[in-house]
Amino acid sequence: MQHIKNYIQANKDRMLEELFDLLRFPSVSADPKYKDDVLKTADYVAQKLRDCGADNVEVCPTAGYPIVYGEKIIDPALPTVLVYGHYDVQPADPLELWHTPPFEPTVRDGKIYARGACDDKGQFYMHVKAFELMVNTNTLPCNIKFMIEGEEEVGSNNLGIYVKANKERLKADVVLISDTSMISMENPSLETGLRGLSYLEVEVVGPNRDLHSGVYGGAVANPATILAKMIASMHDDNNHITIPGFYDDVIELTDAEKTSLNSAPYSEDEFKKDLGIDEVWGETGYSTFERTGTRPTLEVNGIWGGYIGEGAKTVLPSKANAKISMRLVPNQTSEKVTQLFTDHFKKIAPSYVKVTVTPHHGGEPVVTPTDSIAYKAAQKAIAESFGKEPIPTRGGGSIPIVALFEAELGIKTVLMGFGLDSDALHSPNEKYDIYNYYKGIETIPLFHKYFAELSK
Amino acid sequence: MQHIKNYIQANKDRMLEELFDLLRFPSVSADPKYKDDVLKTADYVAQKLRDCGADNVEVCPTAGYPIVYGEKIIDPALPTVLVYGHYDVQPADPLELWHTPPFEPTVRDGKIYARGACDDKGQFYMHVKAFELMVNTNTLPCNIKFMIEGEEEVGSNNLGIYVKANKERLKADVVLISDTSMISMENPSLETGLRGLSYLEVEVVGPNRDLHSGVYGGAVANPATILAKMIASMHDDNNHITIPGFYDDVIELTDAEKTSLNSAPYSEDEFKKDLGIDEVWGETGYSTFERTGTRPTLEVNGIWGGYIGEGAKTVLPSKANAKISMRLVPNQTSEKVTQLFTDHFKKIAPSYVKVTVTPHHGGEPVVTPTDSIAYKAAQKAIAESFGKEPIPTRGGGSIPIVALFEAELGIKTVLMGFGLDSDALHSPNEKYDIYNYYKGIETIPLFHKYFAELSK
Numbered sequence: 001m002q003h004i005k006n007y008i009q010a011n012k013d014r015m016l017e018e019l020f021d022l023l024r025f026p027s028v029s030a031d032p033k034y035k036d037d038v039l040k041t042a043d044y045v046a047q048k049l050r051d052c053g054a055d056n057v058e059v060c061p062t063a064g065y066p067i068v069y070g071e072k073i074i075d076p077a078l079p080t081v082l083v084y085g086h087y088d089v090q091p092a093d094p095l096e097l098w099h100t101p102p103f104e105p106t107v108r109d110g111k112i113y114a115r116g117a118c119d120d121k122g123q124f125y126m127h128v129k130a131f132e133l134m135v136n137t138n139t140l141p142c143n144i145k146f147m148i149e150g151e152e153e154v155g156s157n158n159l160g161i162y163v164k165a166n167k168e169r170l171k172a173d174v175v176l177i178s179d180t181s182m183i184s185m186e187n188p189s190l191e192t193g194l195r196g197l198s199y200l201e202v203e204v205v206g207p208n209r210d211l212h213s214g215v216y217g218g219a220v221a222n223p224a225t226i227l228a229k230m231i232a233s234m235h236d237d238n239n240h241i242t243i244p245g246f247y248d249d250v251i252e253l254t255d256a257e258k259t260s261l262n263s264a265p266y267s268e269d270e271f272k273k274d275l276g277i278d279e280v281w282g283e284t285g286y287s288t289f290e291r292t293g294t295r296p297t298l299e300v301n302g303i304w305g306g307y308i309g310e311g312a313k314t315v316l317p318s319k320a321n322a323k324i325s326m327r328l329v330p331n332q333t334s335e336k337v338t339q340l341f342t343d344h345f346k347k348i349a350p351s352y353v354k355v356t357v358t359p360h361h362g363g364e365p366v367v368t369p370t371d372s373i374a375y376k377a378a379q380k381a382i383a384e385s386f387g388k389e390p391i392p393t394r395g396g397g398s399i400p401i402v403a404l405f406e407a408e409l410g411i412k413t414v415l416m417g418f419g420l421d422s423d424a425l426h427s428p429n430e431k432y433d434i435y436n437y438y439k440g441i442e443t444i445p446l447f448h449k450y451f452a453e454l455s456k
Numbered sequence: 457m458q459h460i461k462n463y464i465q466a467n468k469d470r471m472l473e474e475l476f477d478l479l480r481f482p483s484v485s486a487d488p489k490y491k492d493d494v495l496k497t498a499d500y501v502a503q504k505l506r507d508c509g510a511d512n513v514e515v516c517p518t519a520g521y522p523i524v525y526g527e528k529i530i531d532p533a534l535p536t537v538l539v540y541g542h543y544d545v546q547p548a549d550p551l552e553l554w555h556t557p558p559f560e561p562t563v564r565d566g567k568i569y570a571r572g573a574c575d576d577k578g579q580f581y582m583h584v585k586a587f588e589l590m591v592n593t594n595t596l597p598c599n600i601k602f603m604i605e606g607e608e609e610v611g612s613n614n615l616g617i618y619v620k621a622n623k624e625r626l627k628a629d630v631v632l633i634s635d636t637s638m639i640s641m642e643n644p645s646l647e648t649g650l651r652g653l654s655y656l657e658v659e660v661v662g663p664n665r666d667l668h669s670g671v672y673g674g675a676v677a678n679p680a681t682i683l684a685k686m687i688a689s690m691h692d693d694n695n696h697i698t699i700p701g702f703y704d705d706v707i708e709l710t711d712a713e714k715t716s717l718n719s720a721p722y723s724e725d726e727f728k729k730d731l732g733i734d735e736v737w738g739e740t741g742y743s744t745f746e747r748t749g750t751r752p753t754l755e756v757n758g759i760w761g762g763y764i765g766e767g768a769k770t771v772l773p774s775k776a777n778a779k780i781s782m783r784l785v786p787n788q789t790s791e792k793v794t795q796l797f798t799d800h801f802k803k804i805a806p807s808y809v810k811v812t813v814t815p816h817h818g819g820e821p822v823v824t825p826t827d828s829i830a831y832k833a834a835q836k837a838i839a840e841s842f843g844k845e846p847i848p849t850r851g852g853g854s855i856p857i858v859a860l861f862e863a864e865l866g867i868k869t870v871l872m873g874f875g876l877d878s879d880a881l882h883s884p885n886e887k888y889d890i891y892n893y894y895k896g897i898e899t900i901p902l903f904h905k906y907f908a909e910l911s912k
Contacts, residue, residue, distance in 0.1 A: 276664030
């Protein structure tokens with residue numbers, strides 16, 4: 001362990017500066033105007049892998065943004081760790097809410113503020129620096145492969161194609177991903193489950209043009225009101241989703257699992273205070289952790305219709321739209337839930353309007369077994385690095401490709417992330433604590449060490 | 457009558473060209489970036505009044521946009537007609553839906569397409585040309601005063617102040633306004649009532665920042681969903697508004713009034729076809745005309761929250777907003793209804809969120825008595841000009857200042873408009889039929905003639 005700390009101490013400024021350089025690329029995959037920046041980011045990542053000693057580094061083209069591959073095979077007989085991450089980031093808007101520019105990493109109170117600081121650049125780059133550390137101290141115990149893609153934020157549409165076409169190259173014993181969070185640095189934790197995702201856009205169209213709300217108001221159905229009614233009907237008074245069949249495949253937790261889940265530290269007062277709310281909300285009969293980790297949800301991610309500019313305009317809008325997504329839990333499947341939603345939404349649409357439903361990317365829910373070698377290796381690494389056993393948690397977010405890896409490569413994933421819930425992923429002023437960055441670089445080599453030992 | 461037709465024939469091209477010049481000014485009062493254009497429009501109107509022979513023409517400054525005044529007093533003993541109109545226009549967006557530029561008047565199939573073609577430039581300018589006609593043919597039978605303001609589309613906030621400060625100057629026997637529509641040129645009609653208006657913006661705030669919908673979804677109330685539920689609750693299954701006390705002051709029509717109202721030509725098939733809808737909608741137990749003319753309404757004019765750009769973003773929004781307006785009928789008052797809405801909306805807001813309600817401009821409903829001299833003069837003018845008695849109708853739109861004129865100047869208003877419902881007011885591709893423009897110029901001098909005769 002000491003050689004790890006020594007190496008980090010001797011190289012910490014450069015390790016941070018390289019991350020800042022990575023963060024300066026506005027690699028926003030959702031917006032085509034950033035295309036060149038996304039491509040340059042891929043090149044930067046490839047170069048850094050080469051600099052750290054990786055072999056066969058390649059910026060692999062896809063129908064979309066490239067996937068950066070690199071490896072170091074020290075002995076085919078040794079276990080192989082496949083590291084996944086993504087170099088693309090969420091859009092930064094609303095820009096006016098950032099205290100410093102989203103693509104100019106700024107340090108305040110020991111935190112790096114930038115879009116992508118945590119999700120996912122700060123987190124995946126720890127693995128690149130841990131790799132450099134292991135190579136330069138000659139302590140690399142496993143083979144290692146890197147697969148860093150550029151489309152996670154827009155659905156990883158081309159990753160599946162790449163994985164299926166490169167099964168030989170990607171053969172490994174475990175996938176290691178840092179794209180999740182811990183409870184805190186005092187209470188380290190390991191994500192044992194992720195929710196799935198179904199994402200759709202809906203459009204409700206009434207009259208064939210915007211109308212004068214005086215001339216026509218009262219005689220023509222208002223699509224914004226109709227959409228509101230349809231959305232309102234999605235949750236009953238217990239905040240239970242009303243789509244028929246929605247909960248059919250959901251597996252309830254056992255009492256033991258619930259006890260374990262709810263044993264993690266949680267202060268409802270702090271939760272409310274952090275978010276500035278007076279009351280939490282959710283499905284009757286479930287705790288906060290159960291609601292975010294083990295229950296499916298339906299959220300309006302965006303809604304718009306009519307006149308939304310400055311001042312007043314008395315228009316009866318022609319149409320109204322919404323972006324709606326659902327988080328899924330085992331054993332729901334994205335395809336089935338998407339179909340259930342689509343059928344139901346069209347069915348409840350009154351005849352005054354025409355409704356279209358357009359699905360976006362989805363992803364399957366996953367659970368990582370705590371009795372696997374990979375989980376135990378992570379557990380030991382964290383116990384040594386933090387001086388405390390990690391608490392097993394169930395994550396609310398989705399990393400759709402985890403199910404893909406299991407299906408196509410036959411390997412499980414360990415979700416060993418070093419983020420914090422306060423990192424404001426997908427929000428303005430996203431950040432990553434410098435302490436967490438170095439802690440990850442310190443812990444990752446220990447995972448490799450224990451994974452090799454436990455695999456013997 | 458013949459001298460009227462002769463004069464129009466001899467001057468019709470110039471009369472149209474002057475209107476095109478007026479339409480070219482993008483006098484959008486709601487958007488400060490058009491400030492200079494609005495001011496230039498006022499100057500143009502003033503110059504045209506002078507050119508036509510008006511005296512004491514003045515561009516009267518206000519705290520906002522100026523009011524253009526002009527008059528011709530031929531004999532204080534004669535009745536005085538006060539013509540009201542507005543030279544400002546609605547915003548043109550969404551621009552991409554216009555077939556030709558909104559501020560470049562274009563003629564297609566005998567219709568002038570431009571923002572303001574009907575509302576209100578085409579309509580008020582008929583009075584300027586009718587005035588020119590009467591002066592130049594020496595047939596002006598009444599005194600005439602013009603009051604053309606520049607803030608009608610944003611609530612006429614400074615008009616009341618001007619009217620109160622100029623009661624002597626504005627003394628008259630009737631206010632004449634062309635800002636409404638007829639059923640058709642084959643079925644001329646006169647508006648006998650206008651609905652009032654209450655306009656508000658609401659904001660529903662949940663968490664103090666946008667959240668990751670995976671990390672927090674299910675445990676935190678989504679303001680977009682809450683807003684949808686609140687809006688959805690505003691109409692019951694009979695599309696009756698649920699705000700307590702809302703209908704208390706509403707006067708129901710007598711059976712005779714309903715019969716008269718519903719006797720106007722109406723084809724539901726054509727109505728639906730024109731709007732591209734499969735079914736009309738509205739309060740159970742009322743016909744289309746009753747719904748738009750005699751019943752109050754509540755409309756969502758705009759709604760927005762969360763991520764509304766391209767692609768997918770899995771955000772649980774911090775807040776959601778809507779612009780909501782209500783049309784009022786006698787004897788509802790704007791102030792009371794605004795208060796009822798505000799109290800109710802705040803009351804139904806659950807404790808998960810904080811709600812603010814911000815009122816905009818309002819206006820009172822009005823009914824013009826059909827047994828007045830002014831109404832009869834309009835009736836005779838139309839009967840002569842169209843060869844058919846006008847049908848009395850109840851309009852759905854609001855012209856808030858009509859109630860103001862009655863309260864401050866003690867005079868009734870005649871709403872003699874020559875627009876058509878197909879003119880697409882407040883929508884893209886607004887138009888005004890050239891036939892209607894000239895028909896108005898032809899009819900208006902007849903109003904003056906009969907108003908003078910009936911006043912003896």
